[in-house]
Amino acid sequence: MKSVSNPAANDPGAWDAVFVQSRRELIGILLIWLLFAGWVLGAAYLLAYADPDRPVTLVLGMPAWVFWAVAMPWLGANLVIIAFCMLGMKDQSLDDENEPTLEGDVANLS
Amino acid sequence: MDTNVIHLVPSAAGATNAALFTFAVYMLFVFFLAWLSSRVRSKKEFVSEYFLGSRGLGVWAFALTFAATNSSGGSFMGFPALIYTHGWVLALWIASYMVVPIVTTGLMAKRLNQVARRAGALTVPEILRERFGSPGVGLIATGLLTFFMFFYLLAQFKAGSNILATLLGEIEVFQTAVAWVAQWQHGVPLLGNAEPDYLLCLIVFSGTVIAYTAYGGFRAVVWTDVMQGFVMVIGVVLMFVLMMKQTGGLGAATRAVAEMTPPEHGEVDLRLAAVSDSDVILRKGAWLEVRDAGGSRVTVVRTKGLTRIPAGEVQAVGVPVLIVTTPDEIAKIEANPLLVDTVVTITSRQAYLSGAGKKGAYVSVPGPKVDSDVGFLSIGMALSFFVFWSFGGAGQPSNMVRQMAFKDAPTLRRSIMMVSVYYSLIYFPLVIIFCCARVVVPGMEIEPDRVMPETARVLATAAGTPWLAGLIVAAPFAAVMSSVDSFLLMVSSGLVRDVYQRNINPSVSENRMKWLTYGVTGCVGVAATLAVLNPPQYLQNLIVFSTGGLAGCFLVPMALTLFWSRMTRAGVIAGMLGGCGTHVLLYIAGYLAHGRFAVFAFLGLEAFIWDMVGAAIFSVGFSLTSRPLPAALVQRFFGREAGR
Numbered sequence: 039m040k041s042v043s044n045p046a047a048n049d050p051g052a053w054d055a056v057f058v059q060s061r062r063e064l065i066g067i068l069l070i071w072l073l074f075a076g077w078v079l080g081a082a083y084l085l086a087y088a089d090p091d092r093p094v095t096l097v098l099g100m101p102a103w104v105f106w107a108v109a110m111p112w113l114g115a116n117l118v119i120i121a122f123c124m125l126g127m128k129d130q131s132l133d134d135e136n137e138p139t140l141e142g143d144v145a146n147l148s
Numbered sequence: 149m150d151t152n153v154i155h156l157v158p159s160a161a162g163a164t165n166a167a168l169f170t171f172a173v174y175m176l177f178v179f180f181l182a183w184l185s186s187r188v189r190s191k192k193e194f195v196s197e198y199f200l201g202s203r204g205l206g207v208w209a210f211a212l213t214f215a216a217t218n219s220s221g222g223s224f225m226g227f228p229a230l231i232y233t234h235g236w237v238l239a240l241w242i243a244s245y246m247v248v249p250i251v252t253t254g255l256m257a258k259r260l261n262q263v264a265r266r267a268g269a270l271t272v273p274e275i276l277r278e279r280f281g282s283p284g285v286g287l288i289a290t291g292l293l294t295f296f297m298f299f300y301l302l303a304q305f306k307a308g309s310n311i312l313a314t315l316l317g318e319i320e321v322f323q324t325a326v327a328w329v330a331q332w333q334h335g336v337p338l339l340g341n342a343e344p345d346y347l348l349c350l351i352v353f354s355g356t357v358i359a360y361t362a363y364g365g366f367r368a369v370v371w372t373d374v375m376q377g378f379v380m381v382i383g384v385v386l387m388f389v390l391m392m393k394q395t396g397g398l399g400a401a402t403r404a405v406a407e408m409t410p411p412e413h414g415e416v417d418l419r420l421a422a423v424s425d426s427d428v429i430l431r432k433g434a435w436l437e438v439r440d441a442g443g444s445r446v447t448v449v450r451t452k453g454l455t456r457i458p459a460g461e462v463q464a465v466g467v468p469v470l471i472v473t474t475p476d477e478i479a480k481i482e483a484n485p486l487l488v489d490t491v492v493t494i495t496s497r498q499a500y501l502s503g504a505g506k507k508g509a510y511v512s513v514p515g516p517k518v519d520s521d522v523g524f525l526s527i528g529m530a531l532s533f534f535v536f537w538s539f540g541g542a543g544q545p546s547n548m549v550r551q552m553a554f555k556d557a558p559t560l561r562r563s564i565m566m567v568s569v570y571y572s573l574i575y576f577p578l579v580i581i582f583c584c585a586r587v588v589v590p591g592m593e594i595e596p597d598r599v600m601p602e603t604a605r606v607l608a609t610a611a612g613t614p615w616l617a618g619l620i621v622a623a624p625f626a627a628v629m630s631s632v633d634s635f636l637l638m639v640s641s642g643l644v645r646d647v648y649q650r651n652i653n654p655s656v657s658e659n660r661m662k663w664l665t666y667g668v669t670g671c672v673g674v675a676a677t678l679a680v681l682n683p684p685q686y687l688q689n690l691i692v693f694s695t696g697g698l699a700g701c702f703l704v705p706m707a708l709t710l711f712w713s714r715m716t717r718a719g720v721i722a723g724m725l726g727g728c729g730t731h732v733l734l735y736i737a738g739y740l741a742h743g744r745f746a747v748f749a750f751l752g753l754e755a756f757i758w759d760m761v762g763a764a765i766f767s768v769g770f771s772l773t774s775r776p777l778p779a780a781l782v783q784r785f786f787g788r789e790a791g792r
Contacts, residue, residue, distance in 0.1 A: 094406060099398030
């Protein structure tokens with residue numbers, strides 16, 4: 039019986055292309071989140087929570103655990119996000135793309 | 149009045165008029181942008197333009213309106229206060245902001261924008277209504293959104309007024325205006341009990357925001373957000389540079405902070421050497437020296453409030469103070485010279501439950517805390533916040549409505565990159581600045597929320613450029629304004645578009661919609677203002693309640709609406725109500741457990757996580773057990789040729 043909730047039941051190519059790509063991007067974004075959640079919380083646990091009384095050393099002027107568990111992943115997250123935006127996200131038509139932009143509106147005022 | 153009193157210590161250094169001047173310029177610019185946006189709007193169809201800027205946001209507008217709306221007053225007042233009070237552990241508390249831009253903006257934005265276009269939707273409830281072909285779904289969404297958002301508006305109106313009062317507090321012109329308001333409000337119903345400085349700031353703040361939001365609509369909100377976004381980042385960068393210069397670099401400052409031990413809260417008795425025939429006044433924030441019998445300095449304390457010793461008396465007992473415990477600070481802090489010989493005696497002291505007497509408490513985990521023996525941030529709470537900041541933001545309808553408004557897919561990609569860099573320039577530097585602030589402005593535990601303007605004043609004065617303080621302190625005001633205007637517009641669009649136009653009078657004329665929209669935006673703003681004239685208790689808890697509630701109601705149901713074709717009307721209604729119900733139940737449990745308005749952290753996790761679980765179970769369960777949607781409706785939003 040044909041499912042009314044699945045346009046691709048009889049034709050695998052029937053899904054909307056933006057929907058399919060958005061779903062891929064969603065999975066990619068969740069993986070990025072997991073990667074950095076693991077890095078931040080794992081490093082914080084190992085370098086700080088496992089032994090809170092260990093002497094604090096500094097790296098670039100900040101506590102070493104902050105450097106490895108927050109500063110470095112923050113830098114890494116920026117690089118990964120930029121790479122994902124440039125390589126992992128596709129430019130697709132979302133319909134009605136020819137409407138004027140705010141920047142254009144400002145230019146038109148002058 | 150002051151002719152009959154003696155001030156025990158000299159007055160504090162007065163604030164310059166820089167903050168007032170900056171504020172005035174800032175306000176003028178806000179109204180200029182509202183006027184400019186109304187000129188653009190006059191050439192376009194009213195409703196689409198007013199509520200969604202005709203879906204024309206480019207990279208700068210989309211990126212900065214998103215960034216500014218998400219940075220509320222808390223980012224520039226509450227967050228610095230937490231950093232100052234608990235130290236470097238706040239870097240971990242806020243660490244999720246490294247992925248907030250991509251999670252909050254990228255998770256659903258492209259699909260949400262596409263579905264909104266296909267549905268012709270201008271609001272979040274309208275998307276749900278069209279996706280499921282059910283006015284009932286739209287109305288329930290509008291009801292939940294209006295309910296939670298109104299609480300949030302109340303909290304932000306109060307926060308905006310408090311920030312303004314803090315920024316202008318010591319300026320002479322402002323104090324004159326406050327005295328005038330105090331005379332005027334006397335005997336006026338509703339106003340009689342409000343603090344005059346708060347009342348004045350509330351009127352100025354709410355009047356401004358209501359006026360430019362109602363007049364300018366979404367485009368004015370976005371343009372002011374862009375300006376506010378620039379003000380915020382410029383303020384932070386300036387503070388960072390001045391702080392590094394003042395402290396001799398980050399390494400020197402962190403080493404100094406590592407030597408600090410948390411202060412104690414306590415009380416002192418003040419005893420004058422002789423009876424005075426005038427009242428003796430001791431101002432809030434005065435530094436006093438405590439000496440032993442031999443005259444050697446034991447410690448220094450800072451007064452938490454104004455103290456008055458009436459004429460004819462020689463002492464004040466039980467004066468609340470902050471007691472410094474770090475030897476280096478005790479030696480370095482200059483006590484205020486006493487104009488009348490006075491003996492200061494500590495009579496009680498309360499140490500922090502976590503971190504007391506521990507060197508390094510401010511540079512290690514879990515961070516010192518005055519009222520908890522487990523410290524500020526356990527690893528479990530760090531996980532909770534890593535989830536909450538990212539996904540809680542993704543579930544905010546104010547973010548969703550922006551995701552409906554960007555122009556095209558390249559705009560989305562570039563905006564995510566821009567916001568990532570923008571947040572990196574704001575949040576991590578804030579942690580560095582206010583950890584270092586412990587070195588340059590000691591004793592701010594007496595009023596942590598003032599640490600931002602006070603640090604700005606000290607840094608700018610030390611740099612010989614006091615006018616810079618005005619620019620820096622405009623940042624928190626910009627942050628709260630950019631949040632309030634967005635939420636105000638969300639509530640009014642829900643009532644005018646979703647309730648009136650879609651359900652009561654679909655054939656309403658454009659002119660009538662226009663005036664109705666102006667009127668409703670104004671009325672909602674005025675109602676929120678009246679509601680916070682005498683603000684309710686637990687306001688900070690209300691913020692957490694409303695933002696968590698919004699995300700609990702909307703994140704999972706909206707994600708399934710966009711990405712799961714089997715989602716049904718029953719599923720989305722059950723998901724929204726299930727998320728809401730879980731949220732409310734955890735607050736009821738919290739009230740029963742704590743005896744006050746607080747959330748119950750089941751298994752030590754944030755309520756939001758359980759809200760998401762509840763919403764997911766209800767959404768999926770009810771969808772699988774209810775009749776699927778008609779094929780045409782599914783095809784419209786999931787099929788290849790849909791919508792064309």
